[in-house]
Amino acid sequence: MIETRLLKKAIFIISIILIFYTSYIFKNFQLFLISITFFISIGFLFKKLNKNYVLFIFSFFFIISILETSLFYFNNKMITKLEKTSKTSKKIKYKKTFLGFQPVSGIQNIYSIGNNNYRITPKINNKKKDKSMNFFGGSFVFGSGLNDDETLPYLSQKYFKNWNIENYGINGYGVHQMLTQIINDPKKIQDINILITHKFHVPRSSCKRDYSFGTPRYILKNNKIVRKGYCNNYFFKAFQLPKIFGSIINRSEIKKLIDKLYFKKDDFNNNDVELYLSIILEIDKIIKQNQKLFTIGYIVNDKHHIDKIILEKLNQNNINIIDLSLDPNNKKNFLPDRHPSKEANEKRSLILWNNLKNL
Numbered sequence: 595m596i597e598t599r600l601l602k603k604a605i606f607i608i609s610i611i612l613i614f615y616t617s618y619i620f621k622n623f624q625l626f627l628i629s630i631t632f633f634i635s636i637g638f639l640f641k642k643l644n645k646n647y648v649l650f651i652f653s654f655f656f657i658i659s660i661l662e663t664s665l666f667y668f669n670n671k672m673i674t675k676l677e678k679t680s681k682t683s684k685k686i687k688y689k690k691t692f693l694g695f696q697p698v699s700g701i702q703n704i705y706s707i708g709n710n711n712y713r714i715t716p717k718i719n720n721k722k723k724d725k726s727m728n729f730f731g732g733s734f735v736f737g738s739g740l741n742d743d744e745t746l747p748y749l750s751q752k753y754f755k756n757w758n759i760e761n762y763g764i765n766g767y768g769v770h771q772m773l774t775q776i777i778n779d780p781k782k783i784q785d786i787n788i789l790i791t792h793k794f795h796v797p798r799s800s801c802k803r804d805y806s807f808g809t810p811r812y813i814l815k816n817n818k819i820v821r822k823g824y825c826n827n828y829f830f831k832a833f834q835l836p837k838i839f840g841s842i843i844n845r846s847e848i849k850k851l852i853d854k855l856y857f858k859k860d861d862f863n864n865n866d867v868e869l870y871l872s873i874i875l876e877i878d879k880i881i882k883q884n885q886k887l888f889t890i891g892y893i894v895n896d897k898h899h900i901d902k903i904i905l906e907k908l909n910q911n912n913i914n915i916i917d918l919s920l921d922p923n924n925k926k927n928f929l930p931d932r933h934p935s936k937e938a939n940e941k942r943s944l945i946l947w948n949n950l951k952n953l
Contacts, residue, residue, distance in 0.1 A: 603639065606632075606636075607636070609632070610629055610632045610633050610636075613625055613628055613629040613632065614626065614629035614630075614633075617629055621845060622845060623662065623843060623844075623845040623846040623847075624659070624662045624663050624666050624845075624847075627655060627658060627659040627662055628659050628663075630655055631652065631655040631656050631659050634648065634651050634652045634655055635648075635652055637651075637652070638652075658848070661847075661848060662846065662847055662848060665847035665848065665851070666847050669847065685703070686698075686702050686703070686705065686707075686765070687702060689711065690808070690834065690836060691711060692774065692778055692810075693764070693767070693771050693774055693775065693809065693810065694771070694806075694807075694808045694809030694810065694824070694825075694834075695808060695809075696711035696712070696764060697711055697712075697713070697764065698711070699711055704740075704741050704742075705737075705742070706742050712760070712761060712762055712764070713736055713737065713742070713745070713761045713763070713764075714742060714761075715742070715745065715747045715748050715751075715759055715760060715761045716742055716743060716748060717751070718748065718751035718752065718755075719751070719755060721755055721756055722756070723756055723757060723758035724756055725754075725756060725757045725758070725785045725786075726757060726758045726759075726760070726784035726785050726786075727750070727754060727757045727758070727759045727760075727784060727785060727786045727787075727788065728759070728760045728762055728782060728783075728784045728786075728787050728788070729746065729747045729750075729759070729760070729761050729762060729763055729788050729790065730762050730763060730767075730771075730772040730775065730787065730788065730789045730790070731763040731767065731768075731772070731789060731790035731791060732763060732764065732765060732766055732767045732768060732790075732795065732798075733763070733764075733765040733766065733767075733933055734746070734763070734790050734792075734893070734933065734934055735747065735761060735762070735763025735790045736761065736763040736764050736765050736767075737761070737763075737939075738765055738929075738931075738933045739929045739931065739933050740929075740933075740934075740935075740936060740939070744936035744939060745761060745939060746790070746934070746939040746942055746943060747759050747760065747761040747763075748761075749936075749939045749940050749943040750943040750946055750947070752943060753943060753944065753946075753947035753951070754947065754950075757785075758784075760784075762775060762782060763790070766798070766803070766805040766806075767798075767809075768791070768795035768798035768799050769789065769791060769795055769798075769799050769870060769873045769874055769877065770798070770799040770809065770810050770811075770812050770873055771809065771810065772789055772877055773810075773812070773819070773873050773876055773877050773880075774810040774821075776877065776880055776881070777880070780884065783880070783881055783884045783886050784886065785886060785887065786886070786887045786889060786950065786953070787881055787886060787887065787888050787889070788889050788890075788891055788946070789874070789877070789888070789889070789890050789891065790890075790891045790893070790918065791874075791890060791891070791892060791893070792892065792893040792894070792895060792901075793862070793894075793895075793898060793900045793901055793904060794895070795870065796861065796862055796866050796867055796870045796900070796904075797861040797862070797866065799812070799866075799869055799870045799873055800865075800866040800869055800870070801825035801826055802861060802866070804826070804844040806825040806826055807824075807825060807826040807835075807843075807844060808824050808825065808826070808834050808835060808836075809824065809825045810824065810825070811823050811824050811825045812869065812873060813869070814865075814868065814869055814872055817872075819872050819873060819876045826844070862900045867900065867903060867904065870904070871904065871907050871908070874890070874908065874913065875911055875913075878911070878913055887914070887953065888913070888914065889914045889915075889916060889949075889950065890908065890913055890914065890915050890916070891916050891918040891942070891946065892904075892905065892908075892915050892916070892917060892918065892919075893918050893919050893920075894917075894919040895919075895922060896922065916945060916946060916949045916950075917945075918942045918945055918946075920938055920941060920942070926938075927941070
């Protein structure tokens with residue numbers, strides 16, 4: 595009889611572990627909650643634990659699990675849905691750093707990542723480099739879906755032949771990461787510092803994207819930029835939680851509903867745009883203090899009033915802007931997932947050269 599009870603308990607605990615592991619594999623918040631609920635129920639097996647407390651905690655998680663699962667199925671989703679990836683959206687392994695998360699060094703699919711956790715820009719020639727140029731930004735700079743010799747930083751070497759060019763762009767990054775990069779390591783400020791940006795970086799800097807989880811969070815306080823912990827950590831903003839927490843929690847249907855109704859009901863409100871612009875102005879201030887040049891390569895993807903507001907504000911503050919917009923209807927400029935193609939980067943590198951060659 596005792597052996598039977600122990601066997602049942604063992605099977606029960608193993609089942610909980612399997613549910614938890616499945617939630618990890620499929621990044622499923624609903625299964626994660628169910629595994630936690632069953633784990634709490636183990637408390638009923640211990641005589642010394644106050645059963646009323648156990649019942650209260652168990653009931654709370656049980657109700658939340660029911661709500662989550664109901665919303666999940668109501669939205670016509672599958673509990674173990676595998677994510678589809680296209681040829682151009684190559685998966686990358688990341689590690690936690692001061693910027694949030696950076697690619698692990700080594701060869702990852704078609705990407706070569708250096709020991710500094712940034713993408714390597716192969717040198718196009720062996721000429722002596724007497725000047726330096728750094729690119730900052732998100733996936734457009736990183737070169738999502740492109741080989742190492744197809745990125746914007748690489749192709750810019752065709753024109754800037756005597757320049758050492760580095761790529762500090764990472765998928766999902768925005769202006770708040772550039773600010774953190776140059777504050778954390780002022781050596782990243784070189785002769786020319788180019789930020790490739792567009793209006794979609796506004797919700798990134800205001801922590802309104804799920805992939806902003808764990809990235810540096812800034813706020814405006816008395817019209818000044820202030821670092822305030824990390825994005826999307828809610829009650830744990832002062833701590834940088836592991837990426838797995840974000841991967842699972844951001845899949846919560848209740849969280850998505852609350853975000854839609856309150857936290858993330860719009861992407862481009864006045865406060866978010868002001869924060870985005872203030873971060874850029876702070877970047878400009880720091881670079882000028884180091885007596886270096888700062889240039890923005892701005893991309894207009896479609897006609898939107900936010901673009902006009904951003905460009906007017908930047909011009910008012912004498913920020914050097916280069917228009918890197920290309921024909922949105924020319925399919926040759928884009929990969930299937932709408933990231934820039936090699937051809938687009940070739941065009942943009944020429945635009946940069948024509949605007950910067952006389953500096």
